[in-house]
Amino acid sequence: MQFPSKLIENAVLEMAKLPGIGKKTALRLVLNILKRDSKETESLAEALVKVRNEIRYCDECHNISDEPVCTICSSSKRETGIICVVEDAPDVLAIENTGQYLGRYHVLGGVIAPIEGIGPGELNIDSLIRRIEKSEGEIREVILALSPTMEGDTTGFYVTKKLKEYDIKVSVIARGVPIGGELEYTDEVTLGRSILGRRSYETSF
Known part of the structure; x- marks a missing residue:
C-alpha cells in the first residue's frame, strides 16, 4: 500500500495493530481524523492516553474499574x-x-x-x-x-x-x-x- 505521507503511514501502521482493523480500515480512520476539528483529535488522543495510564482493576474481582473497588462489587x-x-x-x-x-x-x-x-x-x-x-x-x-x-x-x-x-x-x-x-x-x-x-x-x- 502506497502512502502520500510518512506521517499517515506511521499512523496507519499503528492503528492496524488493533484487533480486527486491517490497513484499509486503518487508512479510512486516519483520513477521517484528518477531516475533523483538531480539538476532537486532541480529545480522542487524551482519552486514549488516560484510559491506558489511569485505568485500574478492582481489588475484589479484578474487573476494569476507575476506583479501588468497582461499581458492581460496591453496589x-x-x-x-x-x-x-x-x-x-x-x-x-x-x-x-x-x-x-x-x-x-x-x-x-x-x-x-x-x-x-x-x-x-x-x-x-x-x-x-x-x-x-x-x-x-x-x-x-x-x-x-x-x-x-x-x-x-x-x-x-x-x-x-x-x-x-x-x-x-x-x-x-x-x-x-x-x-x-x-x-x-x-x-x-x-x-x-x-x-x-x-x-x-x-x-x-
Whole structure:
C-alpha cells in the first residue's frame, strides 16, 4: 500500500495493530481524523492516553474499574452470595448486557493454557479462594462462565478442584453457548439463557 505521507503511514501502521482493523480500515480512520476539528483529535488522543495510564482493576474481582473497588462489587443491589467466574473483562460486559444476572464477578485474567505458558499461578485463582474464605460462608455458589474451549474446560476443572473443600455449589452455564466459541461473541439471548439454565458442574459433562 502506497502512502502520500510518512506521517499517515506511521499512523496507519499503528492503528492496524488493533484487533480486527486491517490497513484499509486503518487508512479510512486516519483520513477521517484528518477531516475533523483538531480539538476532537486532541480529545480522542487524551482519552486514549488516560484510559491506558489511569485505568485500574478492582481489588475484589479484578474487573476494569476507575476506583479501588468497582461499581458492581460496591453496589448494595447485587447478590453477594453468588460469584460468576469469567475469563476477562469483555465477558463481564457480555453477561451484564443480558440483564439476567445480578450477582458479582471474579475475573481470572485468562485461562490455563500450558502451550502459551499460562498456568494457574498466572491467573486470579488464589484471590478467588481468599474471597470465599473471607466471606465466612456468605458465598454459596460459584458459576463458571468460561468459554467452552479445551482451555476453558481445563480451567473450570482446576477451579472446581480448588473449591471442593468448601461448602459451595459450583455450577456451569448451560451449553447453549457453542462448543469452541468465545463467550464475548455469544448473542445476549443465548448467553442470558445459559446463565439462567446453569447446571451443577459435576453433572455437566
